[in-house]
Each structure stands twice: as structure tokens, then as C-alpha cells.
Amino acid sequence: MKKKFVYGLCFLTMVFMLALPVFAVAAEDTIKIGVTEPLSGTFKDIGERYLDGAEYAAQVINESGGLLGKKVEVIRIDSELKPDVATRKAQSLILRDGVKFFCGGTGSSVGAAMEQLAEKQNVIMFTYGMDAASMTGVKCNKNFFRPGGSTDGRSFALAQLIAKMKYKKVAIIAQDYSFGQEALAAFKKELAKISPNTKIVAELYHPAGTKDYGPYVSQIITAKPDVIFTPNWGNDLTLLLKQGRPMGMKQKVFSYYINDEVTIQALNDDKMMIGNMGAEIYTLSIPTKKNEAFVAKFYKDKGYYPTWLRGKAYIATMFWAEAVKKAGTTDVAAVIKAWEGLSYDGPAGVWTMRACDHQAQVPYWYTEIVAKTKYFKHAFEAPRGMASAKSVEVPCAETGCKMK
Amino acid sequence: MKQKSISLITIVVLFLVGLFMPFILKQYHLNMLTEIIIFSLYAVSYNLLLGYAGLLSFGHAAFFGLGAFVTAIAIIHIPGISLWNVILIGVAATVVAGLILGGLLLRHKGSYFALLTLAFNALFYAVATKWHSVTGGDDGLSITRPNLALGFTSIPLSSLTTFYYLTLVIMGAAIVYCWYFTNTAMGKTVVLMRENEDRMKFLGYNTNISRLILFTFTGALAGLAGVFYTFHFQFVSISAISPDMTTAILLMVFVGGTKIFWGPILGVFVYVIFQNYLSNVTDRWPLFMGLIFVLMVLYVPGGLSGVIMNIKQRFFGKKNNNGDKTAQAEEVIS
Numbered sequence: 001m002k003k004k005f006v007y008g009l010c011f012l013t014m015v016f017m018l019a020l021p022v023f024a025v026a027a028e029d030t031i032k033i034g035v036t037e038p039l040s041g042t043f044k045d046i047g048e049r050y051l052d053g054a055e056y057a058a059q060v061i062n063e064s065g066g067l068l069g070k071k072v073e074v075i076r077i078d079s080e081l082k083p084d085v086a087t088r089k090a091q092s093l094i095l096r097d098g099v100k101f102f103c104g105g106t107g108s109s110v111g112a113a114m115e116q117l118a119e120k121q122n123v124i125m126f127t128y129g130m131d132a133a134s135m136t137g138v139k140c141n142k143n144f145f146r147p148g149g150s151t152d153g154r155s156f157a158l159a160q161l162i163a164k165m166k167y168k169k170v171a172i173i174a175q176d177y178s179f180g181q182e183a184l185a186a187f188k189k190e191l192a193k194i195s196p197n198t199k200i201v202a203e204l205y206h207p208a209g210t211k212d213y214g215p216y217v218s219q220i221i222t223a224k225p226d227v228i229f230t231p232n233w234g235n236d237l238t239l240l241l242k243q244g245r246p247m248g249m250k251q252k253v254f255s256y257y258i259n260d261e262v263t264i265q266a267l268n269d270d271k272m273m274i275g276n277m278g279a280e281i282y283t284l285s286i287p288t289k290k291n292e293a294f295v296a297k298f299y300k301d302k303g304y305y306p307t308w309l310r311g312k313a314y315i316a317t318m319f320w321a322e323a324v325k326k327a328g329t330t331d332v333a334a335v336i337k338a339w340e341g342l343s344y345d346g347p348a349g350v351w352t353m354r355a356c357d358h359q360a361q362v363p364y365w366y367t368e369i370v371a372k373t374k375y376f377k378h379a380f381e382a383p384r385g386m387a388s389a390k391s392v393e394v395p396c397a398e399t400g401c402k403m404k
Numbered sequence: 405m406k407q408k409s410i411s412l413i414t415i416v417v418l419f420l421v422g423l424f425m426p427f428i429l430k431q432y433h434l435n436m437l438t439e440i441i442i443f444s445l446y447a448v449s450y451n452l453l454l455g456y457a458g459l460l461s462f463g464h465a466a467f468f469g470l471g472a473f474v475t476a477i478a479i480i481h482i483p484g485i486s487l488w489n490v491i492l493i494g495v496a497a498t499v500v501a502g503l504i505l506g507g508l509l510l511r512h513k514g515s516y517f518a519l520l521t522l523a524f525n526a527l528f529y530a531v532a533t534k535w536h537s538v539t540g541g542d543d544g545l546s547i548t549r550p551n552l553a554l555g556f557t558s559i560p561l562s563s564l565t566t567f568y569y570l571t572l573v574i575m576g577a578a579i580v581y582c583w584y585f586t587n588t589a590m591g592k593t594v595v596l597m598r599e600n601e602d603r604m605k606f607l608g609y610n611t612n613i614s615r616l617i618l619f620t621f622t623g624a625l626a627g628l629a630g631v632f633y634t635f636h637f638q639f640v641s642i643s644a645i646s647p648d649m650t651t652a653i654l655l656m657v658f659v660g661g662t663k664i665f666w667g668p669i670l671g672v673f674v675y676v677i678f679q680n681y682l683s684n685v686t687d688r689w690p691l692f693m694g695l696i697f698v699l700m701v702l703y704v705p706g707g708l709s710g711v712i713m714n715i716k717q718r719f720f721g722k723k724n725n726n727g728d729k730t731a732q733a734e735e736v737i738s
Contacts (some may be wrong), residue, residue, distance in 0.1 A: 040688075080682075082643055083542075083543065083544045083641045084637065084640075087637065087639055089683065091637075092432060093436065095430075095432035095435050096432035108543070109542045109543040109641075112543050112544075113543075113641070116546035116638070117639070120562075173729065177536075
């Protein structure tokens with residue numbers, strides 16, 4: 001008798017707990033887009049800037065009458081930079097709220113997991129900042145789009161820049177994991193093709209998160225390169241410069257993410273940065289009318305500049321909205337079809353979504369860090385031309401993507 | 405005898421209710437319920453160690469994660485492998501791991517045992533993180549559920565409802581088996597060992613062997629839960645094997661209460677539902693979960709099931725327990 005009572009109570013409690021969520025309020029009819037970014041932890045700053053760009057895009061769309069007559073609603077998803085956390089939260093949103101569109105910019109591991117989830121649940125995932133080439137290569141699927149850059153594109157663009165500037169000796173250094181290895185491999189491949197006379201005088205790999213760059217810097221200095229190429233980011237870029245410059249590593253550094261205002265501020269010594277060059281799909285200083293108008297409006301609305309991360313997320317989200325507009329419906333299959341081959345002429349030039357691997361063909365904009373700009377008190381970027389989308393294109397057959 | 409039949413009726417009723425859930429619940433809630441059932445087995449297996457045997461382990465996630473990873477690796481590397489073989493391989497791997505770890509660890513007791521299990525969990529975690537070519541490292545592994553082959557027919561498990569039924573049947577059976585286990589001679593031995601090991605030794609029991617069997621058994625159950633965790637999410641990452649997963653299960657079991665068999669299941673309900681709703685409201689939901697945990701430990705050491713027991717006591721004046729000393733003493737006094 002007593003056991004029965006306990007079981008009864010246990011059971012009732014469980015049913016009650018399960019029934020709780022039923023009382024959730026039904027949301028109004030909007031087009032929902034889930035933005036998966038790390039909104040807590042070490043990479044919070046990166047995630048928040050991407051999110052800001054995506055939210056601004058939604059704001060601009062809604063101000064001009066919405067998308068297909070509906071408002072775009074951004075749902076923040078804190079991925080904690082963990083693929084299982086991101087997919088679990090996304091899965092809930094798909095099942096409960098019928099969210100069909102997701103995007104994100106931080107962490108190729110999160111992206112790869114979301115890519116698989118998108119295929120299984122038949123939703124769309126797109127990224128503007130997860131750069132591992134394999135995501136639109138061997139791992140590609142029809143539900144995943146990359147209106148953004150890739151390690152291949154960036155390395156090609158920088159190799160071309162170095163060749164064009166006629167440097168003969170290059171030292172290359174990268175973090176020793178798939179991202180760094182892919183970046184250097186693409187760089188070497190392109191350089192060997194377009195400038196066979198340019199020598200790689202040092203090729204170094206260090207563990208991600210290295211604290212002491214002394215041994216690496218000595219090797220670079222001994223090799224006497226003209227310039228240095230590195231895809232390092234975050235602390236690995238800051239420390240390389242911070243420890244290398246005083247040791248006598250005077251060479252220009254060519255890097256993926258050189259125009260990050262937070263890195264420049266963290267260095268707190270403009271001299272270490274001035275002269276370094278980068279290539280990025282969106283930079284604040286792109287000298288086009290459309291970009292100037294975008295930057296001016298953003299600054300007026302927000303009081304600060306849409307630097308790289310914000311700009312990339314903004315343009316990618318606008319590009320997605322174009323695809324939905326063209327499809328005329330939020331039906332996933334229709335949006336996929338509409339996005340394939342679609343071009344978007346935005347602040348960063350014309351972006352075209354290639355159908356064979358869903359990798360947008362985008363131009364890369366070169367920048368050089370100079371002492372004075374109109375944007376910040378510290379050193380920041382100045383435009384130095386561009387690599388056209390055609391010039392950094394990886395042919396469909398070479399990507400390894402087999403679209404089902 | 406009468407109690408046993410009442411329990412059996414309860415189990416059958418719960419199972420029947422479970423069968424009807426897909427008709428009542430929305431997909432989203434069904435998804436959550438599936439997760440709850442999977443974690444219930446994990447929690448029950450942990451409580452056999454903690455509540456029944458009094459072994460505080462900080463390394464239970466090693467088994468859970470091992471089952472989860474072996475599943476994903478088997479599905480990826482053995483094309484066309486059947487669902488049953490995947491489950492078999494997953495559980496077999498954890499049995500082997502349980503025997504090895506148990507053999508090494510069980511001579512130690514109390515804090516030594518707890519810290520050693522933590523160390524082994526950290527070791528498993530490090531291997532999963534660094535062995536990128538096999539485990540996918542930070543990227544994790546993505547899989548597709550194999551079909552359920554029943555000999556005469558093959559049922560696709562891609563839909564949530566069919567997978568829910570499979571989970572209900574297998575996880576449910578495993579949980580019922582655990583409950584049955586606590587009533588066997590072996591199960592009673594475990595409780596007696598916790599209460600007075602010297603006496604058990606004096607009576608001629610080899611307590612080391614009994615503990616090893618229990619440790620391996622609970623490890624295998626956690627592994628089975630891990631196998632279904634991978635099936636459920638169709639994805640496994642290092643989170644599944646990280647010490648965080650042990651913390652999570654510790655929380656669930658403590659919140660539910662370790663003193664009765666069904667307590668941890670209650671804890672899982674609370675944890676999973678809180679996780680789903682709190683994480684919508686705030687990114688800092690683990691903070692609130694932690695607060696609840698601290699408050700529970702301080703003021704409600706018996707957990708939620710303890711609260712229910714107290715309420716029941718007001719009606720019947722007697723406590724039901726798994727042989728806990730204090731409860732027995734109270735019973736004697738009352």
C-alpha cells in the first residue's frame with residue numbers, strides 16, 4: 001500500500017513536470033532565424049560581434065517592411081562553442097518553434113555538427129565565419145551554405161598578394177591543427193603555382209595556445225625571410241607579434257585576421273602592427289559607394305563601426321534574406337533552390353552562391369595597417385585593393401564535395 | 405509477495421502510459437522524454453553505486469562516454485552494421501573497461517576511490533580530445549541511426565516516434581532489471597557490504613569480487629545509456645565523456661534523492677526540464693542548477709524523493725527505503 005502511494009506521487013510529479021511547458025505562450029507569426037554563437041566564455045567577444053551584425057541585418061529588413069511581409073526574428077543561441085550544446089538547442093527550436101533557418105560564425109566544430117543536423121532535420125544552416133574548407137568540401141550537403149570565406153580563398157588571396165609584391169623569401173607559421181595545416185597547405189600550393197621563384201625559408205607549426213614564441217621567432221629570424229605569413233588568430237597572433245617584434249622580427253606579417261580592432265587594442269603598441277597586411281571578405285575600409293553608405297547608416301544607428309565580424313554577419317544575413325525573397329516562401333527546398341546561383345551585390349562587392357558546393361564566390365579585400373585612420377585613435381586598416389572572386393576560385397571538381 | 409505484485413502492476417501501468425505518450429505529446433516534448441528515459445538509466449546505474457553500495461564515483465561519465473563513442477565509431481567504420489551489434493559492441497567495451505578499471509580502483513575506498521575515478525575520467529577525456537583521427541576531437545562525430553532489424557522486417561529509426569519506442573522498451577527493461585537486481589541476493593549483498601563490510605568478510609563473502617561485479621554492472625548500464633545517447637542525438641562530442649557529464653549525473657541523482665530506487669529518475673526529470681527551460685531564459689542556467697543543488701544538500705539531503713517520503717510518512721507513519729541505516733533507526737524508534 002505504502003509503495004503504491006510513493007509510486008503514485010512520483011508519477012504525478014513527473015507528469016506535472018512534463019506538463020509545465022505546455023503553458024508556453026505561442027509566438028506571433030515571424031520568420032525565425034537562430035544565431036548560434038558563443039555568448040559566454042572565452043570567445044564571447046567574437047560571438048557577440050557576429051550576433052550584433054546578424055541582428056542589425058534583421059533590424060534593417062524589418063525597417064523596410066520585413067521579409068515576405070513578415071518580421072524577421074533573431075533567436076540567440078549560446079553555443080558555448082560546444083557542438084553538442086549548439087545542436088541540442090537547435091533541435092529544440094526546430095521541434096518546438098519550427099525554426100527553419102540557422103546561422104553562426106564561430107567554431108568550425110559547431111558548424112560541422114550543425115551542418116549534419118540541418119541535413120537530418122531538413123533546415124538551412126549558413127555560416128559567415130566558420131572557415132574550414134572541408135565544410136563545403138568533403139562534408140558538404142544541400143542544407144548547408146557558406147556565404148563567407150574559406151581557408152582556401154584567404155590563403156590564395158594572400159599568396160597572390162605576396163607574389164605581386166615580389167617578395168622572394170617567405171617564412172610561414174601556423175597553429176598545429178587542421179585549420180592551421182589547411183591554411184598553410186593552400187598557401188604553399190598557390191604560391192608554387194603563381195610564383196615558383198618565391199622560396200619558403202621556414203615552415204613552423206606550434207601548438208594552439210602557445211605561450212613562449214621565443215624558439216619559433218629565433219628560427220624565423222635565422223631564416224632571414226622577406227615577409228611572414230600566418231593564419232594565427234586571437235592570442236596566438238598577439239603573442240607572436242608581442243614577443244617577436246622586440247626580438248628583432250621586423251618583417252611585414254601577412255595574416256588572415258589582421259584587421260581585428262580588438263587584437264590591435266590588446267597589443268597596445270601600434271608600431272608592432274603598422275605595415276602588416278591581411279585579406280578579408282569584409283573590411284570597414286572597402287572603397288565602394290555601397291559600403292560607405294552601409295558604414296554611415298550603421299554608425300548613425302549604433303554609434304560604433306561595423307568592423308569585420310559585424311559586417312560579415314550582416315552581409316551574409318542580407319544574402320539569406322535575398323534567397324528567401326526570391327523563393328517567395330520559407331519552404332526549405334524552395335529556399336535552397338533559390339539560393340543556388342543567386343548573386344548579391346552588397347557592401348563587399350558581388351557575392352555569388354555556387355550551386356556545386358554552396359560556397360559563395362566572393363572577392364577578398366586587402367588591407368594594410370596604418371597609423372592614422374578616420375575610424376579609431378589606434379592604428380587600423382587602409383584599403384590596398386582586392387583579389388577578385390574568379391582569381392581565388394577553387395574549381396568544383398577539386399573541392400571534394402559530392403552534393404546529394 | 406503482495407508488495408512485489410503491486411510493483412509489477414506499477415511497472416506495467418507506467419509502460420502502458422509510455423506507449424501512449426507519442427499520441428499525447430508534441431514532437432518537442434517527446435524528444436525531451438526520450439532524453440529523460442536515457443538519462444534515467446544512467447542515473448539509476450549511478451545510484452546503484454552511490455546509494456546502494458556507498459561508492460562515490462567521479463568517473464561514471466567515462467563509461468557513459470565510452471559507450472557513446474564506441475557506438476559512433478562502430479557505425480562510422482563498420483558499414484551496414486546492425487543496431488543490435490552496435491549495442492553489443494558498445495556494452496561489451498564498457499564491460500571490459502569496467503573490469504579493468506574496477507580491478508585497479510576498488511581496493512581503495514572513500515576519497516581515494518573518488519579521486520582515482522576522477523583521474524581516470526580525466527584520462528578518458530584527454531584521450532577523446534587528443535585522438536583526433538578516431539574520436540573527431542573537438543569536432544565530435546556525426547552518425548545516422550541504423551535501422552532496427554527484427555529478422556522478419558526492418559524498421560527505420562529516423563523518425564522520433566519509432567526511436568522513442570525502442571528507447572522505452574530497452575531502457576525501460578534495463579531499469580526494471582536494475583530494480584530486480586536490488587531485490588536479488590547479490591543486490592542485498594551490496595547493501596550489507598556498505599553497512600558492515602568487516603562482518604561480511606567474517607561471514608565468508610569476498611567483498612572485492614562483489615564490488616567488482618557491481619562496478620562492472622553499473623558501468624555497463626551507463627555504457628548502454630551512452631549508446632542510446634549517441635543514437636538519440638545522432639552526434640557525440642567530448643562533452644559526453646567529460647567530467648562535466650559526471651557532475652551532471654551527480655546533480656540529477658542528488659536532486660532526486662539516493663534513498664529510494666525511483667529517486668534518481670525524478671532527479672532526471674527535474675534536471676532535463678530545468679535545463680531546457682532555464683537555458684531559454686538565461687545563459688547562466690548552470691548557476692541556478694548549482695544553487696538548487698547546494699540548497700538540496702543543505703536542507704533536503706534526501707532529495708525530492710525524500711520530500712515525497714516525508715509527506716507519505718505523515719499519512720502512513722512509516723518510511724520506505726533501500727536499507728538506509730538512519731531510516732531503519734527511525735523506523736525502529738517509531
